[in-house]
Amino acid sequence: MxxxxxxxxxxxxxxxxxxxxxxxxxxxxxxxxxxxxxxxxxxxxxxxxxxxxxxxxxxxxxxxxxxxxxxxxxxxxxxxxxxxxxxxxxxxxxxxxxxxxxxxxxxxxxxxxxxxxxxxxxxxxxxxxxxxxxxxxxxxxxxxxxxxxxxxxxxxxxxxxxxxxxxxxxxxxxxxxxxxxAEPEPQDGKPAVALTALGNTHGAVSSLAAWLQQEGYEAVVFHASGAGGTAMERLAEEGAFVAVLDLTPHELVGEVFPEDIYAPVQAGRLTVAGRLGLPQVVAPGGLDYFIFGTPETVPAPYRERPTHHHNPYNTNVKAQPDEVERVAE
The missing domain is CATH 3.40.50.12020 (Uncharacterised protein family UPF0261, NN domain)
Incomplete structure (x- = not known):
């Protein structure tokens, strides 16, 4: 070769x-x-x-x-x-x-x-x-x-x-x-729109992605895992997208509460599209819970709350109203 x-x-x-x-x-x-x-x-x-x-x-x-x-x-x-x-x-x-x-x-x-x-x-x-x-x-x-x-x-x-x-x-x-x-396939010339998703927003994001494709756009979905949101914003700065549908900005939770394992790799989530003047829609998807690792890694103050054991290495814990307010601020 x-x-x-x-x-x-x-x-x-x-x-x-x-x-x-x-x-x-x-x-x-x-x-x-x-x-x-x-x-x-x-x-x-x-x-x-x-x-x-x-x-x-x-x-x-x-x-x-x-x-x-x-x-x-x-x-x-x-x-x-x-x-x-x-x-x-x-x-x-x-x-x-x-x-x-x-x-x-x-x-x-x-x-x-x-x-x-x-x-x-x-x-x-x-x-x-x-x-x-x-x-x-x-x-x-x-x-x-x-x-x-x-x-x-x-x-x-x-x-x-x-x-x-x-x-x-x-x-x-x-x-x-x-x-x-392995040379990448040539682009088809369609304008691209970025979306963010987690499991709980998968249905909405999938529907929007299908609709965008019908309207002549290419939908590019990013997992809101900390690295995903940062990668999306890095590509936006490089001119990859004509718009952003940020339906799952969960990384904001990690930016306010660093114990969340999906904290953004780079601080300043949600600032890039606005700074670039890109059309942007933001929804509060994934802002009502914390994401930790295995059950034993959940910090003690969170252990008595409603918990969803997403997989053996991912534990989701419900956020309190005042915590959601802090994220919104």
Whole structure:
């Protein structure tokens, strides 16, 4: 399988600790006719003798507005964020020039954090894959509302590729190459309208989507899960929609009460369409209950209220009138 229309894919890694895995991926792509370039997100110089990166850590740090020495003096979390931001700028520039076709990142906790910051800089629709040792944890802070495909590494990235990690890395590389080769179907030219939904508004949203299609519009529905509403507003800012039917702004509950697990990834829900001047209809769908995880994660003050056990990992609890009023305000 070859990369369509040329170009190259990025392999993001901290080369001081993941050089062998990054080089394995680079060679995997090259053996299949696809150019791959390793982008070094590391905070330290790579050891002598390891396969070098194609985009050095010095270039990444400079793209973040700093040099390696300055990054090295930052607090660790800020240094990783700076490297992620620098790599993101370089990737976005390459995408805009028509060179970059997709990106694959590997990492432990620290590398995943920096890499996801970089991947989030790319537009929605650009193929992105991350292979992470912490994929079984809460990755919302890492991914936000970006369309990053996540794969658990199973084994750690220590000591070079082995019988476990080689399989995982090869499958992840195949995922990216397949995504790069899968050209999206051309748009049909219909204007698009965004809608938001949860299970309790599914019927109304489905009916409206069918009506919009009959009227010559394309209906694009977003699950009001925190990431969904944020993704909808990000696409609206990119000019994807001619109108918004925000029938399920449940994420406002999470914005006022952060214990709700469907809090928006980005604050300021319901502000984008108005700022852009898009026609917008808002209904109070999903504002009368909280969404928590498994039953044991429901905070103690909410446990005696009427509860709907939506699935094994999702528990809905009725909101009190004064709480709904706070959301309305």
């Amino acid at each position: 070859r990369t369509p229309r040329g170009g190259w894919v990025a392999v993001l890694a901290t080369v001081d600790t993941k050089a062998q895995e990054a080089d394995f991926l680079r060679r995997w792509f090259q053996e299949r006719g696809c150019e791959a370039r390793v982008v070094d997100l590391g905070l330290r110089p790579p050891p002598r003798g390891v396969p070098p990166a194609d985009v050095l850590r010095e270039a990444v740090a400079q793209a973040a507005g700093a040099g390696p020495a300055e990054v090295g003096q930052m607090r660790r979390d800020r240094a990783l964020a700076a490297m992620g931001e620098g790599a993101g700028r370089l990737l976005l520039e390459a995408w805009r020039r028509g060179e970059l076709r997709g990106a694959l990142a590997i990492g432990g906790n620290q590398g995943t954090a920096a890499a996801c910051i970089a991947l989030r800089a790319l537009p929605l629709g650009v193929p992105k894959v991350v292979v992470s040792t912490v994929a079984s944890g809460n990755l919302r802070p890492y991914i936000h509302a970006s369309d990053v495909a996540v794969m658990f590494s199973v084994a750690d990235f220590v000591g070079g590729p082995n019988r476990v990690s080689r399989t995982v890395l090869s499958r992840a590389a195949g995922m990216l190459l397949g995504a790069v080769a």
